[in-house]
Amino acid sequence: MRNPHSNGNLRKLQADGGGEATEENGFADGVILGLDGGATSTVCVCVPFFPFGNCFPEPLPILGRAVAGCTNRNSVGETAARDSLEQVISEALVQSGSDKSDVRGVCLGVSGVNHPSDQEKIENWIRDIFPSHVKVFVQNDAIVALASGTMGKLHGCVLIAGTGCIAYGFDEDGKEARASGGGPILGDWGSGYGIAAQALTAVIRAHDGRGPQTMLTSTIIKALGLSSPDELIGWTYADPSWARIAALVPQVVSCAEAGDEISDKILVDAAEDLARSVKAVVQRLGLCGEDGTASFPVVMVGGVLNANQKWDIGKEVSKRINRYFPGAQTIIPKVEPAVGAALLAMNFLSS
Amino acid sequence: MRNPHSNGNLRKLQADGGGEATEENGFADGVILGLDGGATSTVCVCVPFFPFGNCFPEPLPILGRAVAGCTNRNSVGETAARDSLEQVISEALVQSGSDKSDVRGVCLGVSGVNHPSDQEKIENWIRDIFPSHVKVFVQNDAIVALASGTMGKLHGCVLIAGTGCIAYGFDEDGKEARASGGGPILGDWGSGYGIAAQALTAVIRAHDGRGPQTMLTSTIIKALGLSSPDELIGWTYADPSWARIAALVPQVVSCAEAGDEISDKILVDAAEDLARSVKAVVQRLGLCGEDGTASFPVVMVGGVLNANQKWDIGKEVSKRINRYFPGAQTIIPKVEPAVGAALLAMNFLSS
Numbered sequence: 001m002r003n004p005h006s007n008g009n010l011r012k013l014q015a016d017g018g019g020e021a022t023e024e025n026g027f028a029d030g031v032i033l034g035l036d037g038g039a040t041s042t043v044c045v046c047v048p049f050f051p052f053g054n055c056f057p058e059p060l061p062i063l064g065r066a067v068a069g070c071t072n073r074n075s076v077g078e079t080a081a082r083d084s085l086e087q088v089i090s091e092a093l094v095q096s097g098s099d100k101s102d103v104r105g106v107c108l109g110v111s112g113v114n115h116p117s118d119q120e121k122i123e124n125w126i127r128d129i130f131p132s133h134v135k136v137f138v139q140n141d142a143i144v145a146l147a148s149g150t151m152g153k154l155h156g157c158v159l160i161a162g163t164g165c166i167a168y169g170f171d172e173d174g175k176e177a178r179a180s181g182g183g184p185i186l187g188d189w190g191s192g193y194g195i196a197a198q199a200l201t202a203v204i205r206a207h208d209g210r211g212p213q214t215m216l217t218s219t220i221i222k223a224l225g226l227s228s229p230d231e232l233i234g235w236t237y238a239d240p241s242w243a244r245i246a247a248l249v250p251q252v253v254s255c256a257e258a259g260d261e262i263s264d265k266i267l268v269d270a271a272e273d274l275a276r277s278v279k280a281v282v283q284r285l286g287l288c289g290e291d292g293t294a295s296f297p298v299v300m301v302g303g304v305l306n307a308n309q310k311w312d313i314g315k316e317v318s319k320r321i322n323r324y325f326p327g328a329q330t331i332i333p334k335v336e337p338a339v340g341a342a343l344l345a346m347n348f349l350s351s
Numbered sequence: 352m353r354n355p356h357s358n359g360n361l362r363k364l365q366a367d368g369g370g371e372a373t374e375e376n377g378f379a380d381g382v383i384l385g386l387d388g389g390a391t392s393t394v395c396v397c398v399p400f401f402p403f404g405n406c407f408p409e410p411l412p413i414l415g416r417a418v419a420g421c422t423n424r425n426s427v428g429e430t431a432a433r434d435s436l437e438q439v440i441s442e443a444l445v446q447s448g449s450d451k452s453d454v455r456g457v458c459l460g461v462s463g464v465n466h467p468s469d470q471e472k473i474e475n476w477i478r479d480i481f482p483s484h485v486k487v488f489v490q491n492d493a494i495v496a497l498a499s500g501t502m503g504k505l506h507g508c509v510l511i512a513g514t515g516c517i518a519y520g521f522d523e524d525g526k527e528a529r530a531s532g533g534g535p536i537l538g539d540w541g542s543g544y545g546i547a548a549q550a551l552t553a554v555i556r557a558h559d560g561r562g563p564q565t566m567l568t569s570t571i572i573k574a575l576g577l578s579s580p581d582e583l584i585g586w587t588y589a590d591p592s593w594a595r596i597a598a599l600v601p602q603v604v605s606c607a608e609a610g611d612e613i614s615d616k617i618l619v620d621a622a623e624d625l626a627r628s629v630k631a632v633v634q635r636l637g638l639c640g641e642d643g644t645a646s647f648p649v650v651m652v653g654g655v656l657n658a659n660q661k662w663d664i665g666k667e668v669s670k671r672i673n674r675y676f677p678g679a680q681t682i683i684p685k686v687e688p689a690v691g692a693a694l695l696a697m698n699f700l701s702s
Contacts, residue, residue, distance in 0.1 A: 201538030
């Protein structure tokens with residue numbers, strides 16, 4: 001789901017005999033590595049460097065692509081994180097027929113990089129792998145997601161809604177703003193976790209006699225292999241990880257599609273919450289211009305927004321964003337986050 | 352806070368030279384041990400056994416009282432839990448001048464005892480300490496809390512609102528029902544955690560530009576020693592324990608007392624949520640009778656209900672319960688949970 005395009009490109013380039021960064025095939029300016037450091041895996045893509053800013057072919061040729069384990073040192077420890085990082089870079093370079101000396105720049109997008117010290121530490125790991133002239137950039141995953149929708153340009157707003165949610169944006173002067181993204185305790189109700197937690201709450205309320213009956217009860221109980229709503233308490237206490245809760249979003253969507261009013265309200269509220277996060281960022285940055293009608297991109301990323309179901313949360317959010325800002329252009333990225341990271345590196349190197 | 356009465360009784364009995372279970376001082380029928388196994392400590396009280404059910408002096412004489420560490424094996428492990436249990440029992444008996452052979456019954460109230468296997472395990476630990484004729488009862492802490500307000504009688508409803516919240520009740524036939532108590536993921540919004548999490552959410556929303564400004568921002572930031580609402584995200588991620596979050600309830604109350612509308616709404620909503628939990632239990636058990644006006648006790652326990660502030664959450668909950676059920680008698684227990692456990696044991700032994 002995260003990489004609908006690059007494999008195709010890769011295969012095409014390999015079939016053409018392309019893929020090596022040589023003067024013959026036009027990649028004489030070297031290559032760029034883009035990395036996406038996700039919660040469970042790390043993706044690295046190798047693309048040719050196009051030195052003239054946002055002037056490059058679409059789709060961008062992918063010379064190599066590799067996947068390794070998680071590179072978040074908070075999750076897997078420093079040694080494992082560094083090993084995965086070196087492995088995924090090395091594999092992507094081998095696939096592309098390039099070596100370290102061809103690399104012009106590297107950009108890694110990773111969640112939880114908010115403190116300069118975190119950023120510096122990971123930047124230094126990557127610098128250790130390459131010759132000293134290679135430019136290294138480590139960015140918050142939201143910034144990389146924005147770049148994946150704007151083809152590398154840091155302007156506009158990105159809304160990510162997967163297990164968690166965050167809205168992040170930049171104006172033309174590089175000023176940034178964010179909204180949400182604080183996790184469940186701080187009320188990210190539009191996230192996958194938030195939607196599923198509301199659904200579980202509705203089941204318990206119906207069971208207690210505190211709320212109306214809902215189709216969610218039988219649907220969720222069946223999906224979890226439980227025999228009664230009472231068992232939900234034990235189920236949540238057994239492992240309260242956010243992703244495990246968020247995995248129930250498809251059940252909420254299917255109940256809403258089947259006409260369950262409680263589920264429908266949960267999804268409508270989530271869509272409104274997400275749209276308001278975008279609104280807060282847009283207003284703080286003035287992206288909509290003085291009269292509120294200026295055009296700007298809103299990149300929409302994550303399983304909650306891009307599930308493509310009949311009850312389409314992403315469309316509902318877009319509709320609400322456009323009600324606030326008629327000039328907002330909602331975009332679903334055509335490339336995966338690792339390519340966004342590569343585009344961002346290209347942008348940084350050209351500017 | 353949890354033991355406003357028993358120390359006084361204990362001192363008085365000791366000063367009187369009383370405290371030993373002998374025929375001379377009227378405790379010839381032996382003694383009862385009541386234990387409250389809390390999250391951080393365990394309290395054990397030793398009281399005289401009065402064999403005629405609910406016929407005993409008020410206040411009940413406390414012959415001995417001891418405090419030890421946590422006896423929840425899920426928190427501290429089995430060995431430490433058993434050691435604390437033996438220690439606290441032994442100290443309470445020594446204080447009372449009794450020994451194991453004087454004990455008629457033991458009742459332990461403990462949170463998280465919902466499965467028969469858990470209950471049996473702890474019952475067996477206690478049985479190992481005593482001769483085989485001693486009756487041992489292990490009960491959910493909600494049941495013991497109810498007994499602390501009804502002087503041992505299992506009839507009516509108890510509402511506990513501390514870090515978490517739960518409503519629990521029994522009808523005259525021993526049929527039981529509960530509402531809430533599922534933890535934060537399942538929407539216990541009337542709990543201390545729920546109140547504080549709503550307050551933190553309001554601070555973040557105001558800071559993001561998604562919600563109205565509130566006095567909670569400066570109050571909470573100051574209380575936590577932070578310099579900006581941005582730092583709240585790091586603060587919650589650093590340790591998301593429920594009790595740490597719930598400790599912010601006094602700040603919400605003080606803001607509401609100072610006229611902050613957001614804080615006031617959070618507390619009103621919490622009070623309504625708590626009252627609805629009681630309503631659900633009362634209706635399922637039919638405690639209010641067919642015409643809805645029958646008299647029944649509602650025991651109110653926990654820091655959220657009994658904080659005695661100017662903005663009195665407990666009073667607000669009582670008012671709402673009485674709006675639903677004019678016959679509901681709200682009671683704040685005069686004895687601590689360990690005494691409730693002892694009264695419960697007395698009830699079980701007499702019936």
